[in-house]
Amino acid sequence: DTEVTQTPKHLVMGMTNKKSLKCEQHMGHRAMYWYKQKAKKPPELMFVYSYEKLSINESVPSRFSPECPNSSLLNLHLHALQPEDSALYLCASSQDGDLYGYTFGSGTRLTVV
C-alpha cells in the first residue's frame, strides 16, 4: 500500500458544528502532516506529528485540533470554524531519511457555511 487515504473527500459544515477529518497510511511512515491549501495558493503547513510527537504552526487557530491515535492514523478535529477556513485540507506522510519527498492524500474539500 503506497497511498495516503483521506476521508471524507468533501465536507460542508456550519459554524457551530464539530467534525473530524481523517487520514490513514500503511507505508510505515513515522511523520504525518496536515496542510491547508486555499485556492491558487501553495499548501501551508499546519501540524506535524513525528514519531507521534506534535509540532505546531503557531499561526494555526485553536479551533483546529490534531490527534494522532497511532503511527498510521491522523485526525484533524474541527470546531467553531469560520467561512475563511474553507479550503482543501491535505494530509501527507514521510519517513525520516526518505529521499522521495512526501506522499500526499487527495485532500478533503471543506466548505464552512
Added chain:
Amino acid sequence: GEDVEQSLFLSVREGDSSVINCTYTDSSSTYLYWYKQEPGAGLQLLTYIFSNMDMKQDQRLTVLLNKKDKHLSLRIADTQTGDSAIYFCAERRNNNDMRFGAGTRLTVKP
C-alpha cells in the same frame, strides 16, 4: 512572502517544451522537488534532485539545478494537454520542513 519563488503562469503549445523556473533561498536545503497538482486533487511527486547534483533526467522531465544562484528548473519535453496542471517547486530544509513555492499554472494549448 514565500521563501520559494515561481512565476505564476506558463502557456505552451502541444508538442513544445515547457520550462518552469524556481528560485529558493536556503542554501542548506539538501533536497529539492517538483510536485504536480491537477484540479481538485492532492500533490503528486514528479521528480526530485539532491543538492550535489546539477541535472537529473527522467523520461520527458529534465531538472537543472544551479546551486550558486539557487535556481531550479523543470523542463517538460513534448508537452501534452494532460500536462496541464499546477507545478510546485519545493525545498526540504530538514526532515519535517518542506517549503512550497506559489505554483506555476501550466496551460497546454492544442
